[in-house]
Amino acid sequence: MEAWIGLHNNNTWRWSLSGLHFNESDTKWGSGEPKDGKNCGAIWKNSKAEWEAVSCENPTHFLCYNDKDSSKKLYFFGHEKTWYEAQEYCEEKHTGLVGGTQQLKELEEACFCLGLGSNQSLEQHQKKKQAELFKLNNGATYVTMESLLNFCTIDHIFIGLTRETRAWSDGSRFSFTFWDPRKTGNKDCIMMNDRGELISEDCTDKRPFICYTDQVILIKENRTWEEALYYCRHHHHDLVTITNMDEQIWVQEKTKNASSPFVWTGLRYTCTLGFWFWVSDEVVHYKNWASPEQVNECDMSGAMQTGGEHQWFKKHDEEKFNFFCSR
Structure with a gap:
């Protein structure tokens, strides 16, 4: 198929x-x-x-x-x-x-x-x-x-x-190159076969298609962490949670379209109890800190770096960045 x-x-x-x-x-x-x-x-x-x-x-x-x-x-x-x-x-x-x-x-x-x-x-x-x-x-x-x-x-x-010679319809960058060797070509639209290989075909051909719902949304507005939290909970679901490497890769791909040097996530430090937690109540098992030795302070939250290795940084809540909402 x-x-x-x-x-x-x-x-x-x-x-x-x-x-x-x-x-x-x-x-x-x-x-x-x-x-x-x-x-x-x-x-x-x-x-x-x-x-x-x-x-x-x-x-x-x-x-x-x-x-x-x-x-x-x-x-x-x-x-x-x-x-x-x-x-x-x-x-x-x-x-x-x-x-x-x-x-x-x-x-x-x-x-x-x-x-x-x-x-x-x-x-x-x-x-x-x-x-x-x-x-x-x-x-x-x-x-x-x-x-x-x-x-x-x-x-x-x-x-x-x-120069990007191919692009995803949602604006993401393309780097996957697993093409079907029997059907290589230079047509304008791309299909996938049942082996996961890519095939280029004419866009006017009528074929089955695959849809997906993106659970992560980049909001390109600069807001404080608390303003971002309220925005996400009012318009979507919550600030984003990252619990494993796959989720990290999915989210960091979207940071490339951000207009601020960091992007807020749902990572928050509780000064009273002395630990980091996700606002979705997930425990912080997976970590991608740039400087884990940095001193934890009250009123700090976690932001992902837009460039570099997209690591997490501890930032004061009043700084204003783009942010990720989850659906």
């Missing part, structure tokens, strides 16, 4: 950093770009930092962005990796691959001397921007001028820009 699922062909570019919206009018593609079949973005040094669509599998240099560093050293550069390896490295060690028009503009000023007035000293401005932005990925506080100038002359640098 074969049945339609909510997967379809797509051809849209997006920033890999959470919360960054890709605007086609702000793009800086070079002549003839983006090329078909090349699904990852890079800065092309020889074309005055214009963007180029390149193969995701060919290793090259890359830049990480870090919004956790309290200093102004926000950018970290690494050695050659594939785009996917670079993205994984940046998310694990920092926040993600560098992306967005503002970050790339700063990079251009630091490395390529673009956008500067004629009355400015290019060398002085460049050194100033480099000192503000760069730190080596080995943790060194400063970069030697020689190493930085070598980096700034690299022809291609991966950035956090990627």
Whole structure:
């Protein structure tokens, strides 16, 4: 038996950093770009930092962005990796691959001397921007001028820009690749057979279909934890509960669409009894704390990080974030 699922062909570019919206009018593609079949973005040094669509599998240099560093050293550069390896490295060690028009503009000023007035000293401005932005990925506080100038002359640098060739109808990202080898193709809509393999077919074909009800809803409004709790209980069921790894993976996929650095969950600390609990009355067995050694305080609740490894953080109730409701 074969049945339609909510997967379809797509051809849209997006920033890999959470919360960054890709605007086609702000793009800086070079002549003839983006090329078909090349699904990852890079800065092309020889074309005055214009963007180029390149193969995701060919290793090259890359830049990480870090919004956790309290200093102004926000950018970290690494050695050659594939785009996917670079993205994984940046998310694990920092926040993600560098992306967005503002970050790339700063990079251009630091490395390529673009956008500067004629009355400015290019060398002085460049050194100033480099000192503000760069730190080596080995943790060194400063970069030697020689190493930085070598980096700034690299022809291609991966950035956090990627093309999604397929997408789920609910907006989730697609990464599953278990295709039926006998029925590969490039039709626009996707079915699944009884072996769980994917098949592309014409969207006009009439076939059985599979529906599902999503039990987790991301509310993209910034509210305090208590305001989020009342909202969920009034409009849906409750703030979300995460009791195992499968639920964690399901929920964290949705954080990629959040507009705040953290997202509230139904995790709450009771100061009176001295332990964490879920507002649904579930016991906290499964844990995904980023810093379990962090001191527990009154008026703290649990929030999931939007980027990185989507770990849980202890946050004060009055901070305002997006939040997850359960049905």
